[in-house]
């Protein structure tokens with residue numbers, strides 16, 4: 339719930355304004371003077387908007403705004419005044435006030451003013467963040483990360499920014515690993531220098547080497563000219579290797595050499611070239627496990643993993659969800675030329691209750707689709723059809739799990755599926771819950787399909803299947819028999 343700070347030295351007026359904000363679904367906080375307002379703003383950076391009286395005995399409204407500017411307090415301000423002197427209003431607006439009104443204000447006018455101020459603030463923040471991203475000066479302030487679960491991540495970012503040691507960012511798909519890498523670059527010595535991203539999972543294996551290290555003319559058929567690689571492009575700056583676990587083993591050897599020697603060897607080159615690049619890598623699979631199973635070189639793992647940062651999934655930092663939604667609404671409604679002001683309370687409840695396996699990226703896509711779908715000023719639940727479909731299926735599935743004796747295992751990065759499969763899962767697919775007729779499939783049918791999928795994914799290892807599904811092994815075996823899945827399957831390796 340967005341917090342609104344109401345500042346007025348007249349206690350009756352203060353109570354009235356706070357009550358209007360309260361009825362409109364905001365959480366009012368009150369202050370009776372400028373000093374008190376400033377100390378609240380300094381302590382609580384989560385205040386969404388402030389309604390500020392201009393005439394107060396200690397510091398007046400203009401003084402409060404001036405101090406805010408000096409101290410970098412960016413909470414949007416709506417000015418209220420008892421006398422409508424045009425000059426005062428003009429100078430308040432010049433100081434950056436988002437809006438003003440003359441007391442007594444009608445509740446409708448106040449609510450519109452609050453919503454507009456919030457929307458404008460979200461849009462300005464989105465524009466600032468995009469600008470910072472492009473100029474390589476992205477910082478903590480450009481990312482929505484006020485949830486307690488993100489505090490440690492931000493502390494580690496600040497530490498990592500002070501040095502050039504290799505950083506490994508781990509976390510599920512779409513949690514914002516690239517943004518974290520950008521903060522490390524944008525707050526360190528390399529701010530403003532190149533930030534080059536390579537998605538190692540998206541390049542065909544035969545092209546990885548040339549893409550990373552470049553090639554010389556004639557090195558292979560089609561190499562008609564010298565081509566610089568991503569390492570050379572990132573010279574002086576930062577190279578972000580996303581999905582580093584997907585690199586082919588041969589390329590891993592070359593990467594290790596580049597990190598150890600600070601030298602790269604373009605394909606077809608006769609001698610190595612020196613590069614000065616800070617490498618930040620990211621993975622949505624536990625790299626240590628890949629190293630243990632031989633899919634990733636252990637020496638490279640230790641080289642990359644000098645400073646690990648784990649970014650928690652969105653379901654563990656739901657406090658950030660309203661701000662993220664406001665951020666995406668502001669951005670996409672501006673892009674689509676629509677006037678969307680927010681979500682209905684029911685839609686926000688729906689989004690808050692959902693688990694977001696595809697994390698912030700999935701939320702971003704969901705809001706984007708909702709903006710395209712909507713004709714109203716507020717996004718409603720029906721504007722999120724995939725989330726509605728998945729939530730109802732999930733509720734039933736959860737009820738079934740609750741009835742089984744085994745506690746549900748927490749979802750962990752180790753249980754995250756390899757890249758391609760994750761995409762299948764994170765892609766909202768309501769048709770998995772719908773039959774060809776368009777009717778919802780029976781829960782038993784969905785459960786059978788989920789179990790068959792899990793068995794296939796874990797190569798028939800039943801302990802893992804049970805753990806991944808969050809049910810006990812005996813429950814799993816019972817269900818196998820119930821659904822006729824048992825024959826020829828039992829190959830319990832664990």
Ligand SMILES: Nc1ncnc2c1ncn2[C@@H]1O[C@H](COP(=O)(O)OP(=O)(O)OP(=O)(O)O)[C@@H](O)[C@H]1O
Pocket residue numbers: 480481482483509510511512513514515516517518580581620621622662665698699702
């Ligand atoms: N805290 C945040 N505030 C604003 N936008 C965010 C935040 N976190 C993520 N996003 C947005 O969500 C999308 C996914 O983020 P990002 O690409 O950084 O995730 P990722 O973890 O690197 O994903 P993947 O594992 O799939 O590579 C991006 O469009 C990003 O701008």
